[in-house]
Amino acid sequence: MGLAKTEMFTDKQNEISLFAKVFGHPARVAILQHLFKISSCACGDLVSEIGLAQPTISQHLKELKHLGLIKGNVEGTSVCYCIHKENWIAMKTVMTEFLNQDVSENQDCC
């Protein structure tokens, strides 16, 4: 039914999957990398940089903003975006804990 049964999972599992999902598209990865590289950036610059249409970029920015990973600031007719540092660090803590699960103690089955 195309719909994840989130009620079957822990809050942490759902949180991890939500963060991961937003990184699950190369355009959003590229947007974030560009924001890290140049600190802050207007939407229009991202459109030229990434190469997708303006409404598409705007939609990806909306998802990143909705998760709190970026901030947007209106400056005249343009909107300046940047990384939301505190939230990025908080996200990193959650994801790193997941990625760092200890693999050394485990015995292979195969």
Added chain:
Amino acid sequence: MGLAKTEMFTDKQNEISLFAKVFGHPARVAILQHLFKISSCACGDLVSEIGLAQPTISQHLKELKHLGLIKGNVEGTSVCYCIHKENWIAMKTVMTEFLNQDVSENQDCC
């Protein structure tokens, strides 16, 4: 059109997004956490553990296997799954590099 334009992005960006995408569903997060916890596990045990139907779990396992994050070993009529350690560590390197982009030098725009 529901299809990511991967040709517009770098190999690294596509790689990051593919790894992230597979973590973008709580069932796959739960499967991986369970495999870390108990080292190795039959498909049927994961079905009881997670609570989704057997074909659904089988499908999620297929995706994890396709990305190389788990291994499956046939043991009689059951199949034993475990984390693919080397590939997990390699994935972790890629994802950690992405997550650890330096945020401290950046100036906020807002």
Added chain:
DNA sequence: TTTATTCATTGCAATATTACGATTAATATA
């Protein structure tokens, strides 16, 4: 005030994902 610029929103088409019943394939056991 008019026009230009920039970005968000809407609406839609194409494709992908999620979930599961039914079935199949493979092996173990009686």
Added chain:
DNA sequence: TATATTAATCGTAATATTGCAATGAATAAA
């Protein structure tokens, strides 16, 4: 051999995602 067990695959319905043209909203500049 016949039956049971386990897991993969197939087929399909429901929903989500991606991408963009068209449009709208807001501000700046002429």
